[in-house]
Amino acid sequence: MRLNPIRLLWLAAIGGLLTGCLPKDRAAERERDAEAGGPSSGQVTSAPLTIDSSVLRSRTFGEAPMLAERVASGGLPPVSDRLPENPLVVVPLDTIGTYGGTINRALTGEVVQVSGISKTLSENLMGYERPMPHRILYNLAERHEFLDDGRTALFYLRNGLRWSDGHPFTVDDILFWYHDMWVDPDARRSPLFPTQYLVEGRPIEMEKVDDLTIRFRSHKPLGGILHNLAQDYICLPKHIFAPLHPRYNPDSTYEALRDASTRAKRILTPGIPRMSPWVPVSWERDQRVVYERNPYYFKVDSAGNQLPYADRLVFHIIPDRQVILLKFINGELDLFGRYTQINMLPTLRANEPKGTYTLKFATPTPASALRINWDTPRPELRRAFRDKRVRVALSHALNRQEIGEIVYQGMLIPSGFTFGPGSRYYSEKLTKAYSAYDPDTSRGLLDACG
Numbered sequence: 001m002r003l004n005p006i007r008l009l010w011l012a013a014i015g016g017l018l019t020g021c022l023p024k025d026r027a028a029e030r031e032r033d034a035e036a037g038g039p040s041s042g043q044v045t046s047a048p049l050t051i052d053s054s055v056l057r058s059r060t061f062g063e064a065p066m067l068a069e070r071v072a073s074g075g076l077p078p079v080s081d082r083l084p085e086n087p088l089v090v091v092p093l094d095t096i097g098t099y100g101g102t103i104n105r106a107l108t109g110e111v112v113q114v115s116g117i118s119k120t121l122s123e124n125l126m127g128y129e130r131p132m133p134h135r136i137l138y139n140l141a142e143r144h145e146f147l148d149d150g151r152t153a154l155f156y157l158r159n160g161l162r163w164s165d166g167h168p169f170t171v172d173d174i175l176f177w178y179h180d181m182w183v184d185p186d187a188r189r190s191p192l193f194p195t196q197y198l199v200e201g202r203p204i205e206m207e208k209v210d211d212l213t214i215r216f217r218s219h220k221p222l223g224g225i226l227h228n229l230a231q232d233y234i235c236l237p238k239h240i241f242a243p244l245h246p247r248y249n250p251d252s253t254y255e256a257l258r259d260a261s262t263r264a265k266r267i268l269t270p271g272i273p274r275m276s277p278w279v280p281v282s283w284e285r286d287q288r289v290v291y292e293r294n295p296y297y298f299k300v301d302s303a304g305n306q307l308p309y310a311d312r313l314v315f316h317i318i319p320d321r322q323v324i325l326l327k328f329i330n331g332e333l334d335l336f337g338r339y340t341q342i343n344m345l346p347t348l349r350a351n352e353p354k355g356t357y358t359l360k361f362a363t364p365t366p367a368s369a370l371r372i373n374w375d376t377p378r379p380e381l382r383r384a385f386r387d388k389r390v391r392v393a394l395s396h397a398l399n400r401q402e403i404g405e406i407v408y409q410g411m412l413i414p415s416g417f418t419f420g421p422g423s424r425y426y427s428e429k430l431t432k433a434y435s436a437y438d439p440d441t442s443r444g445l446l447d448a449c450g
Contacts, residue, residue, distance in 0.1 A: 047092040048302040055304035059083070062305035064099040067295050076295055077166075079306055084160035086142055087306075088299045093131060096301055097309035105335045106324045107315045110289050114264045116338055117289070117315060118233070121267065121276035125155055125174075126230040132422050136226050140169070140235075140275065140298070150221030155229070157212040162296040163237050163273035170211040176238040178206050180245055181261065186254045187245065189262065196228045236261070237273050277308040289315045331356040345409045369417050370394070384449070393445035395434040402437075 055061065059080035063071075070076035107113040127139035138144075141155045161169035181187050182194060183203065197204045204225075205217040216222055242248040244257045259265075266272055268289055270280045275298070278291035291313040299307045318324050321339045328336040329351045336357075352359055372385045372394075384390045395416065404412025418430040 045092055046095045048096075049091055051089045051300070051302045051304055056086075060304065061087075061300055062303070064293060064306070064309075064311060066100075066311055067293070067306075070295070082162065082166075082296045083300065083306060084158040084162075084298050086158050088139065088142075088158070089302055090299050090307060091302045096303045096305070099305075099309055099311070101310050102312040102314055103310045103335065104333050105313070105315050106318045106327065106333050106339070107289075108317070108319050108321065108324075108339070110268060110283070110285070110315065110317055111264045114267055117267050118263070120313070121274065121278065121291075122233040123275040124230055124233055125157075126226055128230050134424060136230050139230075141229070144226075146222070150223065151218055153216040153222050153225050154209065155214050155216070157214075158298060159212055161275070161298055163275060164279040164294040164296055165237075165273040166296060167237065167239050167273065168211075169235070169275065171208045171214045172211070173235040173238050174214055175206060175208055176242065177234055177236040180242075180247060181236060184247070187257055189258050194232075196224065196232065235275070236266070240272060278310075278313045286317050288317060291315075329354070329356065342408050342411065345411070370398075387449055389445045389449050392434050393442040393449075396436065396438040396442040396445070399437040400435060 061079045061083060063079040067076060067079070071078055076082070107116055110117070124139055125141040127137050129135040129137055140157060140161060142158045144153060144155045146153050157169070157171065163169055163173075178197075182197075185191075193203060199218045199220045199222075202219065204222070205215075207215040207217065209215050216225060241257070241261060244252050244260050246252050246254055246257070268280055268283050270283060273279065274294065277294055277297050277299075279294050280289060281292045282288075282290040293308055293311055297307060301307060316327075316333070318327065321341070324333065324336065324339050325344055325347065327333045329347070348357075348359060372391065374382065374385055376382050376385065400412065400414035404410060404414065414435050415431045416433045416435045418427065418433075419425040
């Protein structure tokens with residue numbers, strides 16, 4: 001059965017940019033969440049909520065038949081030797097899965113849409129809770145600590161992590177990515193240093209404590225480091241790319257290094273090891289990209305089975321979204337959420353009775369927002385836009401209900417620009433603030449502003 005998540009859409013119409021900060025009472029809670037590293041407390045599943053400790057002690061893990069065959073033939077170490085000392089245990093959202101099969105997906109282009117693959121395959125030091133990112137959890141790292149009033153952070157990697165080719169994953173792979181590919185201006189492809197690793201314009205210091213411990217340091221508290229490490233892929237296989245770097249190989253050139261290390265080539269090219277559940281084995285340009293399971297993937301389910309369940313992940317290159325829609329309806333594709341558009345809803349609803357997929361409506365998420373330029377060079381507009389009464393008047397002038405019926409197939413929940421119900425910061429009061437269609441109030445406010 002296929003799952004096609006069409007999201008409920010919101011219209012956020014209050015002008016201006018939304019900025020948020022973490023209240024003090026939430027900071028400690030977020031710290032505890034990261035340390036817990038377990039499943040969501042509200043998660044409903046028939047799978048065990050914790051793994052039997054005897055499985056970890058005896059290291060009697062399950063593995064996919066296609067890998068068991070390679071072990072039997074001597075082409076691969078046993079699964080107990082391939083997993084880290086402390087594998088990450090994932091509680092399935094529904095039930096313990098069955099090994100085998102292929103997940104078929106679509107992309108309108110493998111290079112221009114490489115971010116779609118990256119989101120599926122990236123593994124970071126930290127990660128977010130699934131299916132909703134309410135908490136930051138451990139991932140490649142298994143613990144961390146803050147020192148020096150938050151100006152220093154230590155992260156400890158899981159012992160025994162390996163790249164998909166079996167080579168050990170260590171702090172050196174992180175430092176190579178940072179010092180040799182970003183701090184080195186000749187190596188990085190962008191003229192700009194990644195801003196998330198700048199504090200008041202100064203780069204964060206990253207230092208090796210030992211093979212499994214990395215130290216982050218700054219002259220100011222590292223307030224965003226957990227989120228950064230949950231979002232960013234901050235490692236490269238040094239044993240693959242160092243021979244291409246002039247710092248390690250004087251016969252190489254920076255041009256050759258930059259050409260070989262583009263984001264697309266790192267993600268699409270067979271032979272470049274990854275930490276992801278699947279790794280590329282075939283790339284037919286403008287046709288398809290085929291990934292197969294990573295034998296050294298570091299996660300297991302709560303029954304002790306090495307993940308992932310599916311043997312293969314195939315991205316079919318289909319430039320036309322309508323063709324993607326038809327192939328999904330016909331059962332040729334298993335996932336379609338990336339290219340779902342609200343105007344496709346009638347077609348999807350009409351074909352749902354065929355039984356090849358099931359429509360699921362996810363938690364409402366924010367849709368479009370009108371953002372007012374507070375810094376417009378026109379002084380009269382700048383004064384007006386910075387007047388709250390003008391912004392409230394513009395908000396009341398929008399008929400969200402009518403827009404929802406015409407544009408969003410009746411799926412719109414009118415609201416102001418704020419956090420949705422899926423967020424811990426959701427407020428019904430803020431959601432309703434200034435969102436009612438009230439042209440009389442709007443005109444009155446504008447008249448009062450002159």
